[in-house]
Amino acid sequence: MSNSNRPRQTMIIVGAGIAGLSTGCYAQMNGYRSRIFELHEVPGGGCAGWKRGEFGFDGCLSWLVGSGPGNELYQLWLELGALEGKEIRHFEMFNAVETADGHIVRFYSDPDRLQEHLSELAPRDGRRIRAFCQALRQCQGCLAAVPFLRPVGLMGKLDRLRLYLRFARFYRAITRSLATRIADCADRFESPVLREAFHYVLYDHTGQLSMLPLYFQLACHGSRAAGVPEGGAPGLARSIEARYLALGGQIRYSARVEEILVENDRAIGVRLSDGQRHLADVVVTDGDGAAVAELLHGRYVNPVWSPPAEAPGAIAPGSLGHVALFLGLDRRFPEAEHGTTHLLTEDEAAELPGIVHPGLHVQFRNRHYPELSPPGTSAIFASYLCDAARWRALSQGDDRRRQRRGIEVRAVAARRGRSYPHEKRRVAEFLTGYLDRKYPGLADALVVRDVATPVSPLRCTGAHGDTVLPWQPFAARDLGDTARPAIPGLRNVYRLGGRDGGGGMVRDATAGRHVMQFICKDDRRPFTAWIDDAAVPPTHVIVPPGGRRIAALDAARAPTAPGVTSDRPVRELPGTRW
Numbered sequence: 351m352s353n354s355n356r357p358r359q360t361m362i363i364v365g366a367g368i369a370g371l372s373t374g375c376y377a378q379m380n381g382y383r384s385r386i387f388e389l390h391e392v393p394g395g396g397c398a399g400w401k402r403g404e405f406g407f408d409g410c411l412s413w414l415v416g417s418g419p420g421n422e423l424y425q426l427w428l429e430l431g432a433l434e435g436k437e438i439r440h441f442e443m444f445n446a447v448e449t450a451d452g453h454i455v456r457f458y459s460d461p462d463r464l465q466e467h468l469s470e471l472a473p474r475d476g477r478r479i480r481a482f483c484q485a486l487r488q489c490q491g492c493l494a495a496v497p498f499l500r501p502v503g504l505m506g507k508l509d510r511l512r513l514y515l516r517f518a519r520f521y522r523a524i525t526r527s528l529a530t531r532i533a534d535c536a537d538r539f540e541s542p543v544l545r546e547a548f549h550y551v552l553y554d555h556t557g558q559l560s561m562l563p564l565y566f567q568l569a570c571h572g573s574r575a576a577g578v579p580e581g582g583a584p585g586l587a588r589s590i591e592a593r594y595l596a597l598g599g600q601i602r603y604s605a606r607v608e609e610i611l612v613e614n615d616r617a618i619g620v621r622l623s624d625g626q627r628h629l630a631d632v633v634v635t636d637g638d639g640a641a642v643a644e645l646l647h648g649r650y651v652n653p654v655w656s657p658p659a660e661a662p663g664a665i666a667p668g669s670l671g672h673v674a675l676f677l678g679l680d681r682r683f684p685e686a687e688h689g690t691t692h693l694l695t696e697d698e699a700a701e702l703p704g705i706v707h708p709g710l711h712v713q714f715r716n717r718h719y720p721e722l723s724p725p726g727t728s729a730i731f732a733s734y735l736c737d738a739a740r741w742r743a744l745s746q747g748d749d750r751r752r753q754r755r756g757i758e759v760r761a762v763a764a765r766r767g768r769s770y771p772h773e774k775r776r777v778a779e780f781l782t783g784y785l786d787r788k789y790p791g792l793a794d795a796l797v798v799r800d801v802a803t804p805v806s807p808l809r810c811t812g813a814h815g816d817t818v819l820p821w822q823p824f825a826a827r828d829l830g831d832t833a834r835p836a837i838p839g840l841r842n843v844y845r846l847g848g849r850d851g852g853g854g855m856v857r858d859a860t861a862g863r864h865v866m867q868f869i870c871k872d873d874r875r876p877f878t879a880w881i882d883d884a885a886v887p888p889t890h891v892i893v894p895p896g897g898r899r900i901a902a903l904d905a906a907r908a909p910t911a912p913g914v915t916s917d918r919p920v921r922e923l924p925g926t927r928w
Contacts, residue, residue, distance in 0.1 A: 358631035358842070358873055359383060362620055364607045364645070365636030367395025368855055369846040371590045372862025373634050375430055378597035379879055380870055385628070386594075387605040387620065394587025395636070397855060399722075402798040405678035405729055406722030408582035408715060409802060412553075412689070415493075415567075415856050418574040418890060422498040426859055428881045431593030432586055435886035438577040439718065443895045444568055446690040447547040450708075454690075455547040456895065459571035461486045472541035482535065485561075488523040489569040495520065498856075501864040503834060504871060527565050533557030550691045554735045555707035577890065582719045586855075593882070610635070610645045610843060617842040620645075634865060636846040636858075642837075650840045670706065671738030671804025675781045677730040678723065678798035683789050687895060688717035692788065701780045703744075703773045704736035712785065717893065728795070732781055738804035744770045745805045774801045835865045836872075844869060 361377050363370045366388035377384040392398065399408035416423025417438050427433050442463075447455045455471060458464040465483040469476050495516040497505075505513065517524070536548035536557065549557040551564055570576035579586055591601065606623040610633055619629035635642055643651050691711045699708040715722070715729040723729040778801050786793040835844045846861045863879070870877040 358869075360630040361385070361632040361634060362387065362628060362630040363634045363636065364610075364620065365395060365846075366390075366393040366591070366601055366603070367636050368397050368587065368590065368858035369861045370395075370634075370636040371587070371594055372430055372859045373636070373846060373865055374594045374599045374601075374862075375590065375597060376863050376866035376877075376879060377634075377869075378594065378599050380866060380875060380877060382632070382869075384599050385630070386599065386601045387607050387622065387628075388601060388603050389606040391603050392584075392587070393591040393601070394583060397583045397587050397858075399582055399584040400800075402676070402678060402800055404724045405676075405727070405798055406582070406584070406719070407676040407678075407729065407731070407800060408584065408719060408722065409672075409674050409676065409731055409733070410583035411578070411586065411855070412713065412718070413567075413571070413576045414579055414586070415570050415576045416498070417577045417579055417888075420573060421493045421575055422496065423493075423856065423859075424575070425881070426498055426863060428885070429863075429879050430590045430859065431596075431882060431885060432589050432859075433579055433888040434589060434593075434882070436580040436585070436589075436888050438579055438888050438890045439893050440574050440577040440890060441571065441688060441893045443687065444571050444689075445551060445553060445711075446687050447550045448690055448692050449543060449546055450693045450695050453543045453547075455543060456687075457551050457568070458895075459568065461490075461568075461572060464568075468544065472539060472544050475539045475541050475544060478538050485523055485527065486565055486568055486572070488520065489527070489565040490573045492517075492520045492524070492566065493570055493573065493575050498860050499863065501867060504867055523565075524562065527561035530561045531557065532559050532561055532564055535561055546693065550693065550709050550711075553689075553691055553709075553711040553733075555709055574890065574892075578718045579888075580719070580721060582715075582722060596882075607635075607645060609647065612646070612649070612840065615840055617840065632842050632844065632869060634844045634846060634869075642845055646837075646840075646843075650837050669738040669804075670735055671741065672733045672802075673702070673704070673736050673741070673777055673804070674731060674733040674802045675778055676798075676800040676802070677728075677732070677782070677785075677792075677796060679728040679730065679792060679795040680726075680797050681728065681791070681795045682716075682726060683714065683728055683792070684896070686714050686789055688893070689713045692784075698784065702734055702736075702777060704738075704740040706735050706737060710734050710781070710784070712788075727797075730785070730792075732785065736804065741770075741773075741803045741805050744773055745803075770803075770805075774803065777801055835861075835868055 359382060361382045361384040363373050363377070363384055363386045366386045370386055370388070371393060374384050374386050397410050399406055399410065401407070414427075416427055417433060418424060418440065440459075442459055444457045444459050446457070449455075453471075456467055458467060461483040464486070465479055468479045468483075472479070497513055500509075502510065502513070532548060532551075536545045539545045539548070549555050552559075552567060556564070567576070581589070595601070607620045608623045609621040610617050611619045611621055611627065611629075617633045619627060620633060621627050635645060637645075689711070691709050694702075694708040694710060696708070699705050702710075710732060711734070712730065712732045715731045716727065719729075778799055782793055782796065782799070835846065837843050837845060844865050846858075846865055867877045
């Protein structure tokens with residue numbers, strides 16, 4: 351606790367990303383008076399989208415883990431108001447992979463259907479296919495055992511013992527999947543089609559990852575725990591913002607925090623880029639280690655969490671990002687799946703600047719979010735994995751300050767080099783032609799087009815080394831994370847560490863809840879959280895392959911998670927409609 355005689359009551363949160371908004375919601379629930387300062391004009395950080403004409407483009411949210419019942423994450427999203435009154439769409443097929451010679455492998459969410467399909471494609475691999483699908487079935491209950499509501503670092507010995515016992519039945523499956531790379535699993539198949547397709551199950555080439563993230567993502571979808579929430583990323587951020595404001599929180603946009611103010615090794619508030627000082631008992635910052643070190647002007651730097659400082663927007667050599675093409679079309683393409691990874695030939699891949707693997711993932715986002723495009727139209731999101739540093743070098747942008755009424759509010763990249771827009775046009779033209787060959791008539795239906803690169807989000811997030819669409823799959827180390835969010839040697843400052851692992855909605859949302867549990871413990875307050883009883887519960891539907899119909903899921907099939915409790919007296923969650 352602070353040396354001050356009075357208890358800590360006020361809080362400043364730097365950043366209105368999902369982690370910052372989550373922190374604000376739980377701060378208000380626990381009696382703190384909080385304010386959020388956000389350098390952008392809208393909430394969400396990387397969880398965002400934009401409009402082009404009548405089309406809404408969302409390059410962030412392809413699925414949301416925990417958006418279906420049966421796990422602690424579902425309760426967390428309900429506490430944050432993220433799913434209130436929304437339709438959650440669960441796809442029966444996770445992804446399809448089309449090889450360069452036209453073979454298509456469909457990775458269904460249901461292990462039984464997946465086993466049947468793969469066995470038809472490669473009957474000689476029957477034993478290996480059965481082993482893969484059996485391991486997938488074993489992992490389906492794993493999500494229900496993951497402790498998202500409470501950080502391991504605050505668990506006592508008995509609670510940790512209970513946690514490990516919950517995982518005991520998954521121990522063999524988890525250890526085996528950790529010891530096996532996706533590439534190793536793929537190489538065991540006799541079928542060259544399966545060997546190639548298995549590298550791209552998770553949209554991009556992920557052969558060097560262990561099998562755990564592959565099993566985990568397919569298992570989440572198979573158990574209806576990872577759907578697509580109505581409204582996409584912008585809608586998710588706005589819903590949590592509404593929950594925060596309803597709880598009495600305050601947000602100031604276009605407000606860049608330049609410094610965390612410190613006196614006698616104790617944070618007392620922040621200074622904005624316009625020179626204004628705002629005081630508070632607690633400062634919570636949503637950013638990676640380098641961003642936090644910059645706010646502290648290099649003081650209290652810990653090499654464990656803070657890498658060497660780089661300029662805002664710097665991208666380290668070898669960093670991976672995505673180049674994404676967004677298309678708005680004036681017609682439907684009913685023959686197209688909602689998501690397919692197309693494997694390119696060497697000549698085709700050579701046309702895409704910075705590409706690192708010959709895979710192009712294509713989503714018809716109007717299947718995910720029909721409300722974001724006009725009736726009878728299509729919205730496409732197509733992306734490939736690239737060398738992010740190359741795009742940063744192409745941009746050649748010098749940072750400058752954007753001013754409003756003579757006051758500096760945030761930094762934006764300026765003076766793009768000529769090669770940067772040229773390469774973006776090259777990507778747009780090639781991919782439009784490629785997709786027109788895959789989906790005849792696409793080019794004639796084109797209404798709007800946009801391209802995003804790894805450089806695109808940097809002006810809005812203030813990130814250090816972040817790339818567009820950052821995604822890190824579930825990692826085993828998350829289960830045993832006991833690190834405190836405080837900064838050694840400095841009181842009253844707490845870090846939201848979700849971005850250290852590569853970001854992701856799950857890490858960000860849980861980071862806010864966890865940091866508030868640590869703060870409440872330091873202040874000797876009981877932590878409390880609740881779901882708005884007046885909130886309209888979400889509706890869940892299933893979308894079959896092809897998307898020609900949407901079927902309601904039988905409520906009797908809705909999974910439940912044993913031991914999912916609130917921090918208040920146990921009560922039933924609001925009714926979930928299926």
